Amino acid sequence: MIxxxxxxxxxxxxxxxxxxxxxxxxxxxxxxxxxQPNLIDEYRTIPPDKTKAQTVxxxxxxxxxxxxLENIQKCFFSELQGREMWILNYIKLGFKLGGKIDCxxxxxxxxxxxxxxxxxxxxxxxxxxxxxxxxxxxxxYYARLQPDHNIITFISPHxxxxxxxxxxxxxxxxRNLASLYNTRKMLISxxxxxxxxxxxxxxxxxxxLWKNYYKHIAIKSRYNPKLQKNFLPKRYWxxxxxxx
Amino acid sequence: xxxxEKLGILADAAKYDVSCSSSGGTRNNNxxxxxxxxxxxxxxxxxxxxxxxxxxxxxxxxxxYDCVYCVNRASNDIPRASFTxxxxxxxxxxxxxxxxxxxxxxxxxxxxxxxxxxxxxxEIVRRLRNEQAxxxxxxxxxxxxxxxxxxxxxxxxxxxxxxxxxxxxxKGLEVLAPQxxxxxxxxxxxxxxxGIAEHKEHPAFKRGGSGTNSAGLFTPSVQSDSSxxxxxxxDADFSRRELAGRNSGKYFVPAGQSTQLIVGATPxxxxxxxxxxxxxxxxxSLKRVYYSAYVPTLSDxxxxxxxxxxxxxxxxxxxxxxxxxxxxxxxxxxLSKTNPDFDPQLDPKAFWALRNLHLFPLEVNKAEYEMLLRxxxxxxxxxxxxxxxxxxxxxxxxxLKKMGIVLKRAGHFITCQGKTYExxxxxxxxxxxxxxxxxxxxxxxxxxxxxMSLFSTLNETGLGENMSDLYLxxxxxxxxxxxxxYTQPQDGRLLLSDIHL
Numbered sequence: 141m142i143x144x145x146x147x148x149x150x151x152x153x154x155x156x157x158x159x160x161x162x163x164x165x166x167x168x169x170x171x172x173x174x175x176q177p178n179l180i181d182e183y184r185t186i187p188p189d190k191t192k193a194q195t196v197x198x199x200x201x202x203x204x205x206x207x208x209l210e211n212i213q214k215c216f217f218s219e220l221q222g223r224e225m226w227i228l229n230y231i232k233l234g235f236k237l238g239g240k241i242d243c244x245x246x247x248x249x250x251x252x253x254x255x256x257x258x259x260x261x262x263x264x265x266x267x268x269x270x271x272x273x274x275x276x277x278x279x280x281y282y283a284r285l286q287p288d289h290n291i292i293t294f295i296s297p298h299x300x301x302x303x304x305x306x307x308x309x310x311x312x313x314x315r316n317l318a319s320l321y322n323t324r325k326m327l328i329s330x331x332x333x334x335x336x337x338x339x340x341x342x343x344x345x346x347x348x349l350w351k352n353y354y355k356h357i358a359i360k361s362r363y364n365p366k367l368q369k370n371f372l373p374k375r376y377w378x379x380x381x382x383x384x
Numbered sequence: 385x386x387x388x389e390k391l392g393i394l395a396d397a398a399k400y401d402v403s404c405s406s407s408g409g410t411r412n413n414n415x416x417x418x419x420x421x422x423x424x425x426x427x428x429x430x431x432x433x434x435x436x437x438x439x440x441x442x443x444x445x446x447x448x449y450d451c452v453y454c455v456n457r458a459s460n461d462i463p464r465a466s467f468t469x470x471x472x473x474x475x476x477x478x479x480x481x482x483x484x485x486x487x488x489x490x491x492x493x494x495x496x497x498x499x500x501x502x503x504x505x506x507e508i509v510r511r512l513r514n515e516q517a518x519x520x521x522x523x524x525x526x527x528x529x530x531x532x533x534x535x536x537x538x539x540x541x542x543x544x545x546x547x548x549x550x551x552x553x554x555k556g557l558e559v560l561a562p563q564x565x566x567x568x569x570x571x572x573x574x575x576x577x578x579g580i581a582e583h584k585e586h587p588a589f590k591r592g593g594s595g596t597n598s599a600g601l602f603t604p605s606v607q608s609d610s611s612x613x614x615x616x617x618x619d620a621d622f623s624r625r626e627l628a629g630r631n632s633g634k635y636f637v638p639a640g641q642s643t644q645l646i647v648g649a650t651p652x653x654x655x656x657x658x659x660x661x662x663x664x665x666x667x668x669s670l671k672r673v674y675y676s677a678y679v680p681t682l683s684d685x686x687x688x689x690x691x692x693x694x695x696x697x698x699x700x701x702x703x704x705x706x707x708x709x710x711x712x713x714x715x716x717x718x719l720s721k722t723n724p725d726f727d728p729q730l731d732p733k734a735f736w737a738l739r740n741l742h743l744f745p746l747e748v749n750k751a752e753y754e755m756l757l758r759x760x761x762x763x764x765x766x767x768x769x770x771x772x773x774x775x776x777x778x779x780x781x782x783x784l785k786k787m788g789i790v791l792k793r794a795g796h797f798i799t800c801q802g803k804t805y806e807x808x809x810x811x812x813x814x815x816x817x818x819x820x821x822x823x824x825x826x827x828x829x830x831x832x833x834x835x836m837s838l839f840s841t842l843n844e845t846g847l848g849e850n851m852s853d854l855y856l857x858x859x860x861x862x863x864x865x866x867x868x869x870y871t872q873p874q875d876g877r878l879l880l881s882d883i884h885l
Contacts, residue, residue, distance in 0.1 A: 240776050242772075243772040243773055243775055243776045244773060244776055244777065245769045245772060245773040245783075245786075245787050246773050246777075246779060246782070246783025246784065246786045246787050247777075247783075247786075248786070251786055265425075268421070268425050269425045269426050269427040269428070269437075269483075269486075270427070270428070271483050272482060272483060272484070273481065273482045273483050274482070275481075275482070281481065281482065283483070298421075299483075301412075301413055301419055302413060302417070302418060302419050303417060303481065303483075304413050304415070304416075304417065305415075305416065305417050305517075306417070306481060342478075346478045346479070346482065348388065349387065349388060349391055349475065349478075349479075350479060350482070350484050352388050352391055352392055353391055353392075353395050353439070354428065354430065354436070355392075356391070356392045356395040356396050356399070357395050357398075357399050357430050357436060357440065358399070358430035358431040358432045358434070359399055359400070359432045359434075359679060360432075361679055361680075361692065361693060362432040362433070362434070362677075362679070362693060362695065363431055363432055364431075364432050364433035365431065365433075366433070367429075367432075367433025368429045368430070368431060368432070368433045370433075371426070371429045371433070371435065372428065372429040380428065381482070381484070382428055382484075
């Protein structure tokens with residue numbers, strides 16, 4: 141039996157709930173957004189159910205640990221192929237062992253979740269620094285990103301705290317997902333922002349100042365593009381003001 | 385002169401200061417803009433591979449001193465410029481709000497005299513905190529010789545302060561910086577470290593009241609009775625000033641102080657540099673000592689005639705510095721009078737381990753954490769993982785490999801459940817070959833010398849907010865609709881239904 145869910149976190153947790161209550165042999169869990177059906181396998185679509193999802197989330201918190209829930213969540217949002225079964229196997233092991241699982245750092249089942257979670261953590265940390273906002277004419281700061289993993293939920297609270305008195309938008313153009321903040325509340329929504337308003341009249345001036353600063357701060361006799369690329373992989377350059 | 389040109393000149397003048405860190409801050413955003421991130425955040429990396437975290441500029445490069453090693457020396461023929469306070473504030477705020485930087489690193493050449501310079505710098509940081517309600521990171525250079533009261537007051541507003549020693553010995557300073565006696569450098573460092581220590585002990589500071597501070601150190605605007613402070617005032621500017629002022633009483637250089645030593649401008653050996661760092665960490669509780677490979681910017685018969693900065697030596701010193709701060713090593717264990725310099729081929733830990741082969745191998749499942757840290761190929765993170773993982777299961781080499789331990793190196797120093805690793809040897813030459821830097825890495829992926837970075841993963845996952853509550857699953861149709869989100873009446877209770885999606 142292959143379970144199909146709607147691709148969301150709640151939808152995925154609902155399939156975990158079904159796995160425990162349906163008592164069927166589940167060979168895979170796949171997102172409706174990406175699965176390729178074949179004639180041999182049997183499929184079942186699981187509709188998302190918030191109550192069931194919350195039951196599973198609570199069970200992970202109570203029977204395993206907060207740390208595990210964090211890692212599972214990060215692994216899920218890594219969007220790596222195969223993550224659903226890695227997480228299911230992790231949860232199965234976690235329900236047997238409890239919080240001890242957080243110490244099993246050399247175990248393959250644990251690492252299958254831990255390594256994607258670390259990748260997401262690294263990209264989140266990087267993006268806290270690399271995100272670049274542009275001021276639009278209606279006083280909204282707009283930032284665009286195309287991260288490897290779906291990290292917008294993890295990084296947005298940082299900017300909510302930091303830029304509490306600014307209107308801003310963080311827009312994942314790869315996933316058409318954006319977080320919006322209007323100095324009071326933050327929301328995350330799927331959205332296709334086709335027409336971004338014009339830049340504020342001051343914007344280009346500050347971008348030029350920043351580019352000029354960036355150019356001058358490097359010491360020429362220490363020029364080291366390899367080291368630079370180690371820290372700052374080229375795939376992130378596209379949205380960096382100083383690299384335009 | 386326009387701002388663009390000025391920024392170029394004063395960034396050029398500041399770039400030989402290698403300090404870049406924005407870590408250790410504890411400031412939270414209190415109704416303004418900005419906050420500290422404990423681990424620090426790098427915002428970009430320049431073409432030389434160095435991280436850019438703070439807007440690092442000089443207030444001015446018009447210096448009355450003539451230190452031989454310094455680009456900004458009075459007798460050097462370079463363009464000179466000075467920022468106004470408004471210019472620096474404008475740049476800092478606008479860069480910060482676009483997430484270019486973590487904050488400001490403000491230094492300066494000595495204009496007229498040290499106290500005058502310090503006063504100008506103090507005004508800038510005071511205005512950033514009080515007028516702009518800026519809670520981002522500020523690193524300020526203390527100017528040696530400036531009035532103690534100015535340095536003390538600046539400490540109330542900034543996160544980190546530093547005094548650069550630059551030359552690691554009295555002799556070097558005497559020859560290359562005759563106007564900067566070593567005593568004048570150590571005095572403000574001592575003052576700052578005392579200030580930090582007193583501030584930590586004094587209960588009044590912990591509560592954040594400003595009333596108990598000695599008079600004269602504060603501007604009048606700060607000496608308000610904080611208890612009667614109303615939550616919101618019609619005049620936003622006034623309320624902001626009050627808030628940041630009250631806030632500044634809570635802190636004194638919360639992220640600690642740092643300094644910088646230039647490597648290669650004087651004949652000092654690695655041993656004396658490392659001993660100096662050790663003393664600074666011990667005596668003045670410094671957070672960081674930075675090492676800067678001497679970059680020949682000028683020629684002078686008193687300076688060594690080198691063509692390239694000694695980058696590998698700088699790298700080895702950073703590695704050794706890490707060993708002092710995070711691995712429990714002492715300078716005397718790493719180097720000695722007979723071995724006063726590091727081996728360019730070997731990192732300092734390997735260099736030590738080779739001379740102490742008799743202490744190994746260690747049984748991974750039993751060894752003390754402190755000893756695990758001393759094994760080449762095991763870093764702080766790996767050692768912590770080992771200690772956590774062995775509580776649950778006995779570890780074998782496969783587990784270690786999966787946990788990220790470099791067995792090619794560590795394999796010579798450890799056993800797992802009594803077994804040795806396949807390539808194990810205690811022959812000094814074989815071990816040395818395995819530990820030699822260049823050979824260790826596959827072709828094309830050689831270690832790149834440079835300042836190291838401790839990557840810490842993000843802890844803030846936003847679990848506090850319920851994720852499903854934040855998500856909207858039907859999307860706005862057009863730009864006008866999502867823009868309406870920002871034109872809602874700002875009464876503080878915007879609901880999902882208000883957005884008409």
